[in-house]
Amino acid sequence: MPETVFARIIRGEIPCHRVYEDDHVLAFLDVNPLSRGHVLVIPKEQAETLDSLSDESAAALGRVLPRLCRAVLRATGATAFNVLQNNGPDAHQAVMHVHFHVIPRFPGQSAGGLGIVWRPNPLNQADGADLAAKIAAEVAR
Numbered sequence: 001m002p003e004t005v006f007a008r009i010i011r012g013e014i015p016c017h018r019v020y021e022d023d024h025v026l027a028f029l030d031v032n033p034l035s036r037g038h039v040l041v042i043p044k045e046q047a048e049t050l051d052s053l054s055d056e057s058a059a060a061l062g063r064v065l066p067r068l069c070r071a072v073l074r075a076t077g078a079t080a081f082n083v084l085q086n087n088g089p090d091a092h093q094a095v096m097h098v099h100f101h102v103i104p105r106f107p108g109q110s111a112g113g114l115g116i117v118w119r120p121n122p123l124n125q126a127d128g129a130d131l132a133a134k135i136a137a138e139v140a141r
Helices: 005-010 055-076 125-140
Strands: 018-021 025-029 039-043 080-084 100-105
Touching: 005 025, 005 039, 018 055, 025 055, 039 055, 055 080, 055 100
Parallel strands: none
Antiparallel strands: 018 025, 025 039, 039 100, 080 100
């Protein structure tokens, strides 16, 4: 895996404003935040995308994310938040190391760079049944 800025932060070569750390996870303030209190949550394991992450690191992230979200809400006074996680360049991932953004949201705040447009399409029921069966089989594998 190529060297990333997050690997250097984990090793302490680049300073950060740490908000949480344990054996598997590091969380710190984003240096280019979309809002006050924008936190990045990363596994210490080097993995580019969520699907390549070990179960142990994924579980560690899952345990700490809700706690970090509560802390960000209390510390900032935000009324809501986004948790954003991108996988691969086609999904707008810029740093090729798994990371979650916890982005506090405030009343009246504009999207502030979070330009996601949701355009749902109705699910074709026959295709949905076939696809659900294929995904379920892959999960069981």
